Amino acid sequence: MDVNDKKNLCSPCEFKSKTKEATKWYTECKETFCNSCHENHNAHISSKDHHVIPVDGKHMLKSLHIPLNEYCQDHEKDKDLYCSSHSEIICLTCTQTTHGKCEPAVRLSEVTKNAKISPFVSVLENNVIVVMEELKDIIKDRENNKLELEKQRTEILDTVKDIRKCINAELDQVEHKITDDLKAKFEKYNLDIDKNVKFLSDHLNGFKEIHEKIGVLKEYASDTRTFIGARALEKDLYSEEVMVTSFLEKIQSINIDIEKNPDIFVTCGKIKSFGDIQVKTLDKGYCIFKKIKGRYPIGIESKTLSKLSKALEIKIPQRSIIDNCALLPNKQMIFVDSNTRNKRLILFNEDGSHDRNIKLSSRLFDIAVIGNGKIALSFPWSTRKRIEIINTTSYQLEHEFFFKNKCYGISYDNGRLFVIVKSEGILIMDLSYGIRYRLKVEGYFMSMLKMTDFTVLTNVMTQYSVMT
Template sequence: MDVNDKKHLCSPCEFKSKTEIATKWCIECKEPLCVSCYENHNAHRSSRNHHVISVEGNQMLESLQIPLKEYCEVHDQEKDLYCSSHCEIICLTCTQTTHGKCEPAVRLSDVTKSAKTSTFVSMLESNITDVIDQLRDIIRNRENNKVEIEKQKTEILDAVNKYRKCINDKLDQVENIITEDLNEKCESSNLEIDNNVNFLNDHLNKFDEIRKKMDILKEYASDTQTFIGARALEKTLHYNESMLASFLELIQNINIDIEVNQGIFDTCADIKSFGDIRVNKLDTGHCHLQKNKGQYPVDHQLKLSKALEIKIPQESFFRSTILSCIILPNKQMIFVDSYVRNKRLIVLNEDGTHDRNINLTSNHLISQ
């Protein structure tokens, strides 16, 4: 059998060499009990008031991994007494040594009888709930911050696209201007070339007509007629050649290019980015998680005679953050209000009426 399985066996039965599965666990006896032994255990005068839980419940308590009993390492014995003078759990030997001059110690079991319904446990549960709520709020805030970052990212990219569109629109405008200028100059140059071609074609026709007249003279005219006619055609030829030569001196090849505005490249070279992405970290406004110190079970000698409805006086519209409460020997109650705008002690009378406030500094709160 596995060693761990022995924990589930009834201890009294095992002592009798019997094997029975345990269903209960006695806190005081520190042993598991089967159904039959639990009934006997419950019927016995010395053990009927013991705190008995299920085996599963004891396993859950063990899984907490927190000390449920205090042990005095100085005197090597269990602490089972409570010193009301120091609000400290001590052992029997401690009452004769370090706590010899204190008020008589009482049994820890007497002090902790109503621990589950005590102010200390209630406040501790409330503080745990407050911390959990604060953490959940902070986690939600962090998640919301991520959503905000995504929105900011989209807004920045939209702004960049807007700037890019402005630049593109400006470039389109500049491109349209230079395109119109180019079309105009090309059209003007083509018109000039067309005029040149027309002029040259006219002279080509004139020279072709002179050639045709020369062919007719050679075919049909006499030698004398050919000579006289050729002399006349020569004058016409020289005249047209002179006109053509003068015209050709004016003809030039047309070349179209562009002189780029270097300012565009200079501007682009100077632009390293659309801007600088800055990460600004702002105070979230979350309050600091507050630790509760000096919280002890209420002194068994100081008990309220009746239930009270206590109303904490508010300072204008500020809320209160109550950390702890103590009861003085005169049965006045002191509440610690640590809210950052208050920082005070609230003193109430035994009947729950307000007595006075005592203002504190930050240093007072830290030293509590």
């Protein structure tokens, strides 16, 4: 258990009956040090490599309420090994009992090395960001549905008034009946949408909290604690995903309309209603949590890749999130860094040496090579949703295509650019004349595509489709 929680006093000084404010916290020693004692402690060979953080960092980590130390309750030992077969942290005795038939365990220190910049933490953080952005989009869609309902409500009221002008005053009671029905249904479904938005907003805050905790781990925790904390956050993320997924499956888009009575002008005395307020619901197909729990990349070499040989090693800059890449005709390699803090292209030479970084104004998603001297970039998260055509000699903008909805995966084949646009399907574009065809894709939303002899579609939920 952490000590000196009640006061930020230097532990060695306090032992000497001195009172001095502490500035450092050593995770291995579990003690606080002032600047002077910190320098002395750091001068020893046995302790110079201890992980040290500011005292405020210790309190920040504690406020996460995440278990950052693993202890085997069954065998009363520290868990310092990692079982790749079960993606679990275990102790030495576990390898001889419950994990005796698993792949040989590796030291936890090997798995957690550079955990802050590992694919595991990067993918976890990126997935949280993606979920938050998708939830924001869904909330915006729900709000837009409210606006559409208001517009439809106004149109219906106008229709009712037009009909009312054609009949005499004795039908006032009939008008009241239809408007009351409209009001009741409008308020009911308006309230339902408000409940949807509140539920989604509450869980969006939950995902924001997980994201903030990841940031604190990366800022203040050691690699081991970052790894362990991230695994705990993974469970929180999965719990949030389960609740939101179950809720999203029940969400329906609501539209209201009126079916006018064709006999309205025949015999006014016999008419009891202007029409019926019809509510048409359409399943939106919201589905942003289809990942399997625990399917996050851990830095352990897989035996299934033993027959592959490494031809080239490329050192990607730290804190990069590489989503897509392309090979240019001159054999240079260009990588898409979709980290919200970076927003850039990273260019490497044929031998793997770093050529340069190309800073962009917005966060991009996909890249496609167009002929010998151009590339296409998609920007689904920008306010101006667009595809940019870039000259690869000067890396200057040559042309832009703008979209109403988010444009994700792009692919180029035989003079045509194929673009996946949310809610629209695949748009087939001519670089000179713009959109030529639209291909509607049924089922779950797909974000990636590749044009070969077949059209291959995939999405972030690991689903795929192949179309001829």
